[in-house]
Amino acid sequence: MSFHTFVEHVRNPYLRGEVNHTADFAKMLDECSVEDLVKRAQQHVTNLLTAQRELFSIKMYAAIEEYLNNDIFLLLSLVADALHSMPQHxxxxxxEELKVELLRFYQLKELILNYISEFTENKNVKIVFEGL
Known part of the structure; x- marks a missing residue:
């Protein structure tokens, strides 16, 4: 994957902050209680931290070198940025703030998965991001 392609297809659309309130996941979030939104947000933050822990563990070091290169770190850094306000909310x-943050996160995840499907040959990257 090239950094330019990543910027064009994932980072820039995400950073523009355009939130699609008509998407299917927006409708689903509208039906959630505050407790459900909190549980979803907690799970996404937990999943990100778990993925980072696994990737940085000694056990995974060789796999990172051989299979993932730097692509996954670019993508994880953007996910971390997307979730950085979640603990406050x-x-x-x-x-309302949780809904907007979750909606932005789901849209970012969709951008990332589309990007991975289109531009990467490495299926290990997709497996990591489907779990977020």
């Missing part, structure tokens, strides 16, 4: 349990 979890503490406040503000339904």
């Amino acid at each position: 979890l503490t406040n349990s503000n339904k």
Whole structure:
């Protein structure tokens, strides 16, 4: 994957901050209670931290070198950016703020998975991001 392609297809659309309130996951989030939104947000933050822990563990070091190169770190850094405000919203349990943050995260995840499907030959990268 080239950095230019990543910027054009994932980073720039995400950073523009355009939130699609008509997407299927937006409708699904509208039906969630505050408790459901909090659980979803907690799970995504936990999944990100778990993925990072696994990738940085000594056990995974050889796999990173051989199979993942630097692509996965670019993508994980953007996911970390997407989730950085989540702990604050979890503490406040503000339904509207959680919905917007989750919606942005789901849209980013969709961009990443589309990008991986189109531009990477490495299926290990897709497996990591489907789990987020």
